[in-house]
Amino acid sequence: MDSSSCGTASPAIQVSKLTKDYSGTMAVKNISFTVERGTIVGLLGGNGAGKTTTLSMLLGVLVPTAGEITILGANMLTERHRVLPRMNFSSPYVGMPARLTVAENLSIYANLYGLKDIKNHVHRMAEGLALTELLKTPVGDLSAGQKTRASLAKALINDPDVLLLDEPTASLDPDTADWVRGYFEAYHKKACATILLASHNMGEVERLCHNVVMMKAGVIADQGSPGGLISRYGRDNLEDVFLDIARDASDVRETLS
Amino acid sequence: MSGTWQRIWAMVLRHSYLLRSSWPRLLELAYWPTFQLLLWGFITTFFLQHSSWIAQAAGVLISAVLLWDVLFRANLGLALTFLEEMWARNLGQLFISPLRPSELIASLMFISLIRTLISVTPAAFLALPLFDVWVFDLGLGLAAFFFNLMVMGWAIGLLVSGLLLRLGLGAESLCWLGIFLIAPITGIYYPVEVLPDWLEPVAWTLPSTYVFEGMRSVLFDQVFRWDLLAGAVCLNLLYLLLCSGVFLWMFRVARYQGKLLQQGE
Numbered sequence: 001m002d003s004s005s006c007g008t009a010s011p012a013i014q015v016s017k018l019t020k021d022y023s024g025t026m027a028v029k030n031i032s033f034t035v036e037r038g039t040i041v042g043l044l045g046g047n048g049a050g051k052t053t054t055l056s057m058l059l060g061v062l063v064p065t066a067g068e069i070t071i072l073g074a075n076m077l078t079e080r081h082r083v084l085p086r087m088n089f090s091s092p093y094v095g096m097p098a099r100l101t102v103a104e105n106l107s108i109y110a111n112l113y114g115l116k117d118i119k120n121h122v123h124r125m126a127e128g129l130a131l132t133e134l135l136k137t138p139v140g141d142l143s144a145g146q147k148t149r150a151s152l153a154k155a156l157i158n159d160p161d162v163l164l165l166d167e168p169t170a171s172l173d174p175d176t177a178d179w180v181r182g183y184f185e186a187y188h189k190k191a192c193a194t195i196l197l198a199s200h201n202m203g204e205v206e207r208l209c210h211n212v213v214m215m216k217a218g219v220i221a222d223q224g225s226p227g228g229l230i231s232r233y234g235r236d237n238l239e240d241v242f243l244d245i246a247r248d249a250s251d252v253r254e255t256l257s
Numbered sequence: 258m259s260g261t262w263q264r265i266w267a268m269v270l271r272h273s274y275l276l277r278s279s280w281p282r283l284l285e286l287a288y289w290p291t292f293q294l295l296l297w298g299f300i301t302t303f304f305l306q307h308s309s310w311i312a313q314a315a316g317v318l319i320s321a322v323l324l325w326d327v328l329f330r331a332n333l334g335l336a337l338t339f340l341e342e343m344w345a346r347n348l349g350q351l352f353i354s355p356l357r358p359s360e361l362i363a364s365l366m367f368i369s370l371i372r373t374l375i376s377v378t379p380a381a382f383l384a385l386p387l388f389d390v391w392v393f394d395l396g397l398g399l400a401a402f403f404f405n406l407m408v409m410g411w412a413i414g415l416l417v418s419g420l421l422l423r424l425g426l427g428a429e430s431l432c433w434l435g436i437f438l439i440a441p442i443t444g445i446y447y448p449v450e451v452l453p454d455w456l457e458p459v460a461w462t463l464p465s466t467y468v469f470e471g472m473r474s475v476l477f478d479q480v481f482r483w484d485l486l487a488g489a490v491c492l493n494l495l496y497l498l499l500c501s502g503v504f505l506w507m508f509r510v511a512r513y514q515g516k517l518l519q520q521g522e
Contacts, residue, residue, distance in 0.1 A: 022515070053515070059353045061517040084355040094518065097271065097345040104274040111267030112354040114260050138278070154350075 010073060012037040012162055012194035013058065018067035020053050027053040029218040030067070035211075040188055040195040042205040042226075045215030046246045051198040054215070055164055058196070059089055071162055083162075085113055090155035091166035092148060098140030102131055102150050105139055106157060113158035125153045129183070145176040152180065156187060163187075165197045169204060177201075181208060202239040212238070214245050221245045264356050268364030272338050273371070286372055290326045290380035297322040298388040316390035317476045318446060323381055323392050324472060325445045327403055328465055329436055330376040331410020332417070334369030336432040339418040343426055349518035358508045362501060365418070366411050373407065398475050402468045405489040409464045410436075412496040419500070419507035422516065444469045464489040464496065 013035035020028040028050040035041045043051050056062035058069055060080040069076040074083035096105045103122055110118040126132045129149045134142065139150055148168070155163060168184070169177035181204055188195055199205050205212060206226045214222045214229075222229065222245060226238050233241045276282055301318040342348050351361070384390040393399060417431045424431075442456055443465040449457055460466045467489035474482045511517050 056515060056518055061349055061352050061512060062515045063513045081355055081357065084353070087353070089350075089353050094349050095346060096350065097275070097341075097347055099278050100271070100274050104270075108267050108271045108274075109350075109354065111263050111270060112351070112356050114263050114355065 010037070011035060012039075012072060013196065014068075014070040015054075015058070016068045016070075018054070018057060018069065019065045020050075020057060020062065021065040026218050028057070028064075031215070031218075031220050032067075033213050033220060033223060035194055035196055037194055038188075038192040039210040040184075040197060040208050042209035042212040043196055043198040043215065044200075044202075044205060044212055044242060045221075048217075049215040050218040051215055052166060053218075055089075055166055055196070055198055058164060059087070060084065085158060086161045087164070088155045088158055088160040088162075089164045089166070090151050090168055092144075092151065092168070092170050093166065095147070096139050096150065096154060099138055101136050101138050102126070102142070102153075103135040105150070106153055109154050109157050115158065121157070125157060129153050144171050145173065148172055148176070148180060152183065159191060161191070161193055163193055163195045165195065165199075167199055167201075168197070169199070169201060177204070184208060202237065202242055206238050214242070216245060260355070261357075261360055264354075264360045265364045265367065268351075268356070268361060269367050269371075272341065272364075272368045275341060276372070276375075283375065286330075286376045287379045290323070290330070290377050291383060293322050293326060294319065294380040294384055294387075298384070298390075301388065316384075316388070316392070316394075317473060319384050319388055319390040320392050320395065320472055320476065321445050321469060323377055323384070324402055324406060324468065325440070326377050326380070327373060328406040328410045330373040331369050331407045332414045332436045333410075333432060334372035334376075335365045335411050335414030336417045336421070336435075338365050338368045338372075339414075340421065340426075340429055340432060343421060352517055358505055362415065362504065365414070369411060369414065370407060373410075395472065395475055396481075398471065398481050401486055402472055405464055405468050405486075405493055408493040408497055409489075412493065412500040415497075415500040415504040419504040422504075422507040422511045425516075439463055439465065442466075448473060461488075462492070464492040467492070 011034045015034070016032050018028055018031050019026070031050075031054070043054065045051050053062065057064050058071065058076065060076050063077070072083050072086055074080065076083070100108075103126075106122045106125060107118050110121055115121055122135070123132070126135050129152055131146075131149055131153060134146055134150070139147065142150060152168070155165075165184075169180050172180065184195065185208065187193060195208075197205070197208060209226060211225055212223060212229060213220055224232065229241050230236070230238060233244050235241050235244065297318050301316070342351065352358075381392050384392060395402065413435055417435050420431055421428055442452060442460045443463045444452070444460060445465075449460045449466060449470060452460055467485040471482050471485040471489070474480050474485070
């Protein structure tokens, strides 16, 4: 992936010594990482590694116990409303009101993000995501693939500079998932957007991401470019690197020997 | 439209779409006040034939029923609208957008006003042909009573919504229970002096007590009591401020505990 034409001096996301302690249970422990503008970064880790907790803190719906988050130059703890209009989020686990139609949902979010000429905007979004025929369908009646496209339309409705994605292709068939990945690539290229992608699909991460942050038990186990990590661990693909880190490579090698 | 007004409008749109998409909801809104009107209308008819007290002010019970429903629907309109967001697991989506908690409160109040008007208007008009009671005879006083009961309903609704954020959907019955707790002591159908002596001061801590006493004053004595109106307005301002504070505090706690993305059934 080429991101050289998008990047600027200051990073889009800066996370410093971020910690979340749920009454003694440390979900995230003192993590720091940076996402450069116009890059796509993968946030990887097994279940319970702290990815969703980290994303929630980045979005401002969860307050960290300690640490700092700066997005597009704004401190997310004290001035998140300055930057929220330039961000958005999509996850198959966070739905939209099921009884409302696709058009109604999109027009609500268009208003929440302060857009003008909402009717045309919604129609343009629907056209781009092959949702025109479904605009009058309640979200609850859509298939998984259609719901993902509707959720994507919501996530891109404000043309976000920073897009956070939590397993965006989970539960999609390979064809639909490939289409969704292609859409992200095209959007990233068109808008020079910064994308942070939490995913369990290593093929997806290798295809889309410039860099990867690997989390395990609430800490950053490793980070780097997909190619760099693969060669550093002496593996053929990112899935094997993920397994090495998840199972702790040294333990695995000991067991095998 | 400025940012704040557009975001409040977005939330109003969200719930008006929901109302529009479900005729049972619309029907339910109008059903209960009409049901209450019929029930109490016939009770009034009976009393009119058998009680000289009621005969002095025909329509006092009917007016009380309609005004009680304003309070009840204002509370329910706010708390249920908030509950809809919890049922739809939509709070997380809303608060990653630029929507502010204070804007959500404003939109909940607006939706509650719409729901209350849909609720009580048919019953208010039905009272004329069925029982010869024209509640608008209360004149400007009606507007003052309506406004005060709306505000009190919003305050209770905000308190309940804050508790729902804190306790989760297991506590959803608070939407109905909270308001019914005050029904026996706020003098809806009878004057406050009917209550035991020790309960009277408690009744006077409720803005609705001032409203129902004020209503009886208009209907029995044709006097609009400004002192009662002032009492209701002052208490309402205090309670609305306190309950908004509780809601905002609970929202803050929910952000610390990660409950905004986790709420659901």
